[in-house]
Amino acid sequence: MNGGLYRSAHAGSEGAPQQSDGAMLISVDDAPGTTAAGDQALPPEDVPPTGGGTEGGSTAGNSAIMAAGSLVSRVIGFVRNMLIGMTLGAGIGDAYTSAQFLPGQIYELLLGGILSSVLIPLLVRRRKADPDGGELFTQRLLTFAVVTLGAATLLVVAAAPWITAIQSSSGTPEAYRDLVTKFAYLILPIIFFTGLSAMISAVLNVRGHFAAPMWAPILNNLVVIATCGVFIVVFGTTNGFRPEDMTPGRVALIAGGTLLGIVAQAAGLLPALRKVGFAWRWKWAPRALGLGEVGRLAGWMLCYVGANQLAVFVVVRVLNGVSGKNNASVLAFNNVYLLTMMAHGIIGVSVMTALLPKMSAAAAEGRFADVSADLSRGIRLTTTALAPIAVAYGVLGVPIAVTLFQGGAFTYQDAFNTGTVLVVASFAVIPLSISYLCTYAFYALQGNKTVALINIPVVLLRIAGYFVLAEILSDSFAAAGMTAANAVSYLLSAVISLAVLRRRIGRLNLGSVAKGLMKVLVAAAVAAGAGLLVMLLLPGGDTPGRLTAALQVVVGGGVIMLVYLLTAALLRVHEVNQVVGMVRRKLGR
Structure with missing residues (x-):
């Protein structure tokens, strides 16, 4: 159950994983999977996507395109976030990040929560059932979305001062809150273009086209990166700036460039619509959309999303109250959350994407023992793969943050504070992915209502x-505290979900899971000890500079990974070989 700031990562019945660059992957992969041969840990990944055919080419080709787009997008997105920190620093960057969260939160409430859980399945059904392949219905849906998103965006922009006031606590300085509002006026229109991009991506995915939705966010990132470059050239960095030092020109450049990025992303998808043969014509007929059915189906998902966004407002409100005075605040919290989600996205989402079709097929046929076996394998595999990453975050938190984020207006102290938050986040990495795996099991069982009720x-x-x-x-420890609260909530989510799943599908083989996890824990502890020893021997100590921090990350990270793999092999953690094999297959592909 998502505890992130920017966008709920479970926004749909098949999930909408949040990339580190802010891009949402629209997935319509609900085709039954085939049975894996032998003792293969995961089902075959070449499962054909639903949604009307294979216009986009073979599934293997689509997978390669999506994987490449995701990797490039993640890397460039991370560069974008680094440059934002270096350009704006912690104080001004906190205000900018607070304003940037707003369109994501409001978009989720308006559309994100029901897009992949309701609208994409509806588009799939109409594409298969309607004589025109769902063309007219899609035109009506897009027209309705443009009108409603446009009206909602105008209302939200007009209400910007009141919305930013909700995000501000009594300890938030008035100048800081005013700066968030100034940013928000230009950033909130992102709501409209985010919704438009998501709807176009859904139309393309349903028609078997996956390349453009995966690569278009790169345009967004490049525009924001260019904006940071122009800002530095024209104004320099904001190092030492107070909120009142941000002139209208400075605000307009950085916030306007952020808005221009999402506009470029939406525009970059339009040629792909023509490529798949879809002609977007204005068709205003809301009654023909069956909105009553949509509303009934979306109710529980809106409950789920609403609860998550309430938590987002609370954490931003708390952290806005401690911004400044060299405290880790919203920007540091978000950077750490992105690192956490990057680990989850690389490992956890890959496992879930492979398991979901097989679990869905087994659930549909009443083979609950197979669902249980797949979930157990998924938990063991994900935990085995994520354990060394969690150890690296815990042992090398400060060196990682200094290496990645220090520079420009983002001072050494800001990076050091971010590293402290990352150390705490290391305890959230594995519970986060296990809770997501359980949520995907509920999706396979058509348990959206259960997911929403557990989330409360x-x-x-x-x-x-x-x-x-x-x-x-x-x-100074507020951001670390918020991260710790997230970690505890992920753990609670996993425990409750496993208990409910056990009542629904029977025995979960938790004994074998616990035995495997104990071996992983021992291997992780040995690797952590080796990592700490290396840290004592390497130059830089507890307060490394940029170069010594990079040295600690490279050497310490290598030692942690090597010792973990060797210890896990000695303990006969079989999933290690399966993880290595999965990575090799992906690289080979």
């Missing part, structure tokens, strides 16, 4: 944790 106590605990930790911790 999880979010309530998360919010309670935010408030309690904000009270008992100093301002």
Whole structure:
């Protein structure tokens, strides 16, 4: 159950993983999977996507295109976030990041939560059932989306001062809140173009075209990167700036460039519509869309998304109150969250994408023992793969943050504070992915209502944790406290989900899972000890400079990975070989 800031990563019934660059992957892969041969850990990945055929080419080709687009997008997206920090620094960057969260949150409430859970399946059904392949229905749906998103965006922009006030606590300086509002006026229109991009991507995916939706976000990132470059050339970095030092020209350049990025992303998808033969004509007929059915289907998903976005508002409100004075705040929290999601996206999402079709087929046929076996294998495989990454984040948190983020207006102290938050986030990496795996199991069982009901106590605990930790911790550890609350809520989500799944599908083989996890834990502990020893021997110590931090990351990370693999092999953790084999197959492809 998502605890992230930017966009709910479970926004649909098949998931909408949040990339580090802010791009949402629209997935319509609900085709039954085939049975894996032998003792293969995962089902075959060449499962044909649904949605009306194979206009986009073979599934293997589509997978390669999507994998390449995702990798390039993640790398460039991370460069984008690094440059934003270096250009704006922690204080101004906090205000910018707070404003940038707003369109993502509001978009989720308007459309994101129901897109892949309701609208994409609806487009798939109409494409198969309608004589015109769903052409007229899609035109009507896009027309309705443009009108409603446009009207909603205008209302939200007009209400920007009130929305930013909700995100501000009593301790938030007025000048800081005013700066967030100034950014918001130019950034909030992103809502419209994000929705437009998502709808066009859905239309393309349903017609078997996957390349443009995966590569278009790169245009967005490149525009923002260029904006940061222009800002530095024209104004320099904001190092030492106060909120009142941000003139209208400076605000217009950085916020306007951010808006221009998403406009470029949406425009970059239009040629692909023509390529798949879809002609977008204005068709205003909302009654013909069956909105009553959409509303009924979307109810539980809106409940799920609404709970998550409430948590987002709370954490941003808390962290806005501690921004400045060399405290890790919204920008640091978001950078750490992106690192956490990057690990999950590379490992957890790959496992889930491969498992979901097979679990869905088994659930549809009532083979709950197979669902249980797939879920157990998924948990063992994901945990085995993520354990060394979690160890690296915990042992090398500060060197990683200094290497990646220090520079320009983002000072050494800002990077050091970010590293402290990353150390805490290391405990969230594995619970996050296990909770997601359980959620995907519910999706395979058509349990959207169950997911929403489980999410309510999880979010309530998360919010309670935010408030309690904000009270008992100093301002300098507020972001770390928020991250710790997320980690606890992920763990609670996994425990509740496993208990409910056990009642629904029977025995989950948790004994064998626990035995495997204990071996992984021992291997991770040995690797952590080796990593700490290397840190003591390498130059830089606890406060490394940029070069010594990079040295610690390379050498320490290599030692952690090597010791982990050797220890896991000695303990006969069979999933290690399966993880290595999966990576080799992907690289070979």
